[in-house]
Amino acid sequence: MLGKLNPDEIEELLRTQFVGRIGCSADGLVYIVPISYAYEDGWVYCHSAQGRKLDMMRKNPKVCFEVDDLRDMANWKSVVAQGVFEELHERAPIHHCVRVLTGRYLPVISSETMHLGRLWPFEPDDESEIEGVFFRICLGERSGRFESDSQSPLIVG
Numbered sequence: 206m207l208g209k210l211n212p213d214e215i216e217e218l219l220r221t222q223f224v225g226r227i228g229c230s231a232d233g234l235v236y237i238v239p240i241s242y243a244y245e246d247g248w249v250y251c252h253s254a255q256g257r258k259l260d261m262m263r264k265n266p267k268v269c270f271e272v273d274d275l276r277d278m279a280n281w282k283s284v285v286a287q288g289v290f291e292e293l294h295e296r297a298p299i300h301h302c303v304r305v306l307t308g309r310y311l312p313v314i315s316s317e318t319m320h321l322g323r324l325w326p327f328e329p330d331d332e333s334e335i336e337g338v339f340f341r342i343c344l345g346e347r348s349g350r351f352e353s354d355s356q357s358p359l360i361v362g
Contacts, residue, residue, distance in 0.1 A: 210282060210349025218284050218349065219244040219272060223309060227342070228269035229290070231261040243309035249288065249342040250305045252335070259338055262290040270342055284349040288342040302339045 228237045238258050243250045273283040293299045
């Protein structure tokens with residue numbers, strides 16, 4: 206069965222996943238990249254090393270954010286949202302971003318890119334100890350789809 210996620214289901218998927226994809230564009234190029242994130246109150250919070258995605262989002266802050274939960278090819282959920290990138294420079298928003306990121310659920314085995322510095326999983330006394338860039342994306346229009354308990358058609362030979 207194919208269907209649309211309702212607003213509560215969209216929020217739940219955004220809250221419970223930890224890897225999403227950012228679609229950005231600038232200078233005639235489109236770039237899609239996975240990123241670890243945390244979600245809170247309509248905002249996607251992220252931390253990243255300097256690179257192409259940040260360069261592009263600084264030029265064009267309008268982005269697309271996608272997250273999915275793929276159980277198998279017949280049982281999945283997906284959310285796509287339009288958003289606006291905002292780089293964080295001030296101490297208070299960075300501190301909030303660090304709190305949101307360190308408070309998220311992470312799997313027992315996670316990658317180095319999900320860790321916020323040498324003290325991870327603990328919050329540092331000073332966020333300036335964490336290398337990289339903190340940013341958030343304000344999500345606007347959202348849509349969600351799902352498929353569940355579908356069966357593949359029989360192949361007749």
